[in-house]
Amino acid sequence: MGAKDNDGSSEFGNVSKEAEATLVDENQTKSTxxxxxxxxxxxxxxxxxxxxxxxxxxxxxxxxxxxxxxxxxxxxxxxxxxxxxxxxxxxxxxxxxxxxxxxxxxxxxxxxxxxxxxxxxxxxxxxxxxxxxxxxxxxxxxxxxxxxxxxxxxxxxxxxxxxxxxxxxxxxxxxxxxxxxxxxxxxxxxxxxxxxxQPDAAVGTAVSNATAAYEAEYTTAAMQIDPYRLNEIKGCALHNCDVTPDNSTSASNDAKTExxxxxxxxxxxxxxxxxxxxxxxxxxxxxxxPDRPPVRTEAKKMIWKSSDQEKVVENESGDAADATVTQRVTKQMLATAKFLVQNHSAKALIPITIHVGVLQGYAFGQFTKYWVTCVIGIEFVGYVASMFGIGSTLGGYGSGYLAQHAGRFVIMVVAWFVEMALMVFLLIWEPEVGEKALFFITFAVFGILHATYKTILTTATTLFFSSTKEAASASLSIWDPLGSAIAYAISTTACNRIYTICMMVLVTIGTLLYLLIERNYKRSEKAKGDAIDT
Structure with missing residues (x-):
């Protein structure tokens, strides 16, 4: 290593001694x-x-x-x-x-x-x-x-x-x-x-008293308890905004008393x-x-690795012109802003990306409180929520595998149908204590959908915007958590029935726009292929 040919150039090519030393140092990182x-x-x-x-x-x-x-x-x-x-x-x-x-x-x-x-x-x-x-x-x-x-x-x-x-x-x-x-x-x-x-009788709420009275009435009359009426009294499921003479607050708000x-x-x-x-x-x-040392080339460029991307900066003097952190951050922010303003396809993906975050917030904010805690108890929240992890694993691996065979377009259409079916189910379902299996299955479906959307969007972003991957990735990391922030911000004031319908509208708009971008991408790729053939 370092031996020179007769023309004076090193084994690394026609580069300066400083550049050779840098390259040698980089190769030495193999042993670090x-x-x-x-x-x-x-x-x-x-x-x-x-x-x-x-x-x-x-x-x-x-x-x-x-x-x-x-x-x-x-x-x-x-x-x-x-x-x-x-x-x-x-x-x-x-x-x-x-x-x-x-x-x-x-x-x-x-x-x-x-x-x-x-x-x-x-x-x-x-x-x-x-x-x-x-x-x-x-x-x-x-x-x-x-x-x-x-x-x-x-x-x-x-x-x-x-x-x-x-x-x-x-x-x-x-x-x-x-x-x-x-x-x-x-x-x-x-x-x-x-x-x-169990909550002490001295701290019992009007909701728990009304619930007990209702259950006692129907038990005495040897009649089956109506889950709709019971959920309405307790403010469970879609009834969190329902106001009845017996119900002024949700029983789920008093979970800590248990x-x-x-x-x-x-x-x-x-x-x-x-x-x-x-x-x-x-x-x-x-x-x-191990550090990735700067590498100087014959063209006197400096390459360094930042948190998300590899940047190349011209250095006419040959010295290591370090960009300040402020300059790098500013450049990244401007690149992302420019990407969002000028790229219509990126703007079209905003609704479905926001929906991914909202879906997660809906599952962990609304479903855990108004379905799980309110109906079967807070001690089951963890068990039910664990199904989100299992569903995410299945959805991530499954969508990645199926994308290779059926394609992203088909997977997104199927995901839309599944989510619409899930939302319709939540709109008509009156949960009961004896239906614990449905709580687990529902949360697993949330996990499958969330992982499927994440997998497809991450893959599609790198393909749709191959020349601006860094800015596209930054955009994706903005709208997803923003959706979660919105979901949690409105979770205590939103009526679940209206919230669920809005979810259906958002996923429909987002899916349609995504499919439009997917179709345009395939057309452009086909046109490129035809141009190469000719």
Whole structure:
């Protein structure tokens, strides 16, 4: 290495000594992290995310049942802060901390949010939610960079294709991470069910009294209880806005009276300890990802790796002209804004992308509170919500496989039919305690639909906008969490019947626009193929 030919050029070609030294340094990164350490760090990061996000997602699913207005508002604050800080905070954090320590920095607010739930007031939950959203933007961006860097190191060390190696490493991460929602929710429901207590008669509400009176009346008369009337009295399912003489408030709002407060403190404290432990796992046991040094070429260009994209900057003097963080963030924001303003196809995908976030918020905000908690009890929320994780796994793998055979167009049409059937079912279903299986199946369908939309949209975005992938990806990361923020913001005031109908309208508009863009894309690809043939 470094031997020169007779013409004075090195084995790297006709480049300067400085460029050769840089390239040599880059090749030397092959030895900075062994294959064993690469996999160790991948599994450590995956385990940390499994522990942290498993705790948070379980807590998010309980917010609408446990903390009513303050809880759902705090979750809306999480997603809003995530969107707003994604433009600048990840770049700043990784500029000064690098990816590993940035993940540690971003994980701490998750633990603070769990602690805030021990004192569930708007002035504790909402600020904690804002901090969590900011931390989430950092932790997910740093995660992408970290896994990308260690996979690149592994690929260079073993002379493998970097793209395929990165996909393989992400596959390992998501396969393990997808169990987070299942494990966390099952544990929380087990704890709540084991320690749940019946509300004391002295603190019984008008709703519970009216319910008991209604049940007693029909039991005495040896008649079957009408689930419609019972749900109307309790304000369950689609009846959250129904006003009757016997019902001035929803029984689901009093879910906390059925739980020992000490149990909640133990549960939230355990979540906080697990999340803090996951941060320490990254801080003390994970290694820093090898740097990707700048590479100078004969044309005097500098290439560096940012959080989401590879940028090339002309450097006429040959010196490393480092762009400031502000300049990079500004450039990224302007590129995304320009992409959204000038690209009509991108604007056409906004409704379906927002719908993906709204769908998740509807499932974890409305369904867990007004269907699960109100009818069968808060101790079943975790068990039912775990089906979202199972459905997501099936939907993600299933849609990816079917897309290769049936195509994205067909999958989106089928997904639309399935969601319309689900919404119609929710409009006519009067849930009863004895129908627990339907709660589980319904939530699994939510998970399948959510993962299907995410998979198709992520794949389609990289294809539809191949020349502007970074801006398209940034756009996708804006509208999805924005949809969740909207869903949680209106969850306590929206009437479920109207909400469900609006969901049907939104998914219909979004699907039609997506299919239009898909058709135009296929036509353009066919035209390109015909042009090549001729």
């Amino acid at each position: 992290m062994s294959n064993r350490k690469v996999y160790k760090n991948l599994l450590l990061v995956t385990a940390a995310f499994l522990l942290n996000m498993g705790s948070y997602m379980t807590l998010e699913g309980l917010q609408s049942s446990l903390n009513a207005d303050a809880g759902t508002t705090s979750v809306a604050a999480v997603y809003t802060a995530f969107v707003l800080t994604s433009f600048f905070l990840p770049s700043l954090a990784m500029e000064f901390l690098k990816s590993r320590k940035a993940m540690v920095f971003g994980t701490i607010p998750y633990a603070l949010y769990s602690v805030a739930n021990c004192f569930p007031q708007p002035y504790t939950l909402i600020p904690a939610g804002i901090l969590l959203g900011a931390g989430a933007s950092v932790v997910w961006s740093a995660n992408r960079v970290y896994i990308s860097d260690i996979s690149a190191t592994y690929a260079r060390r073993n002379n493998r294709d970097e793209g395929k190696t990165t996909s393989h490493f992400y596959g390992i991460f998501w396969a393990i991470f997808s169990t987070a929602l299942i494990i966390g929710n099952v544990i929380s429901s087990g704890v709540l069910q084991a320690f749940a207590v 739980l020992n407060p000490a149990v909640l403190y133990i549960l939230f404290g355990s979540f906080a300890a697990i999340q803090f432990g996951s941060a320490m796992l990254l801080l003390f046991f994970a290694d820093e990802a």
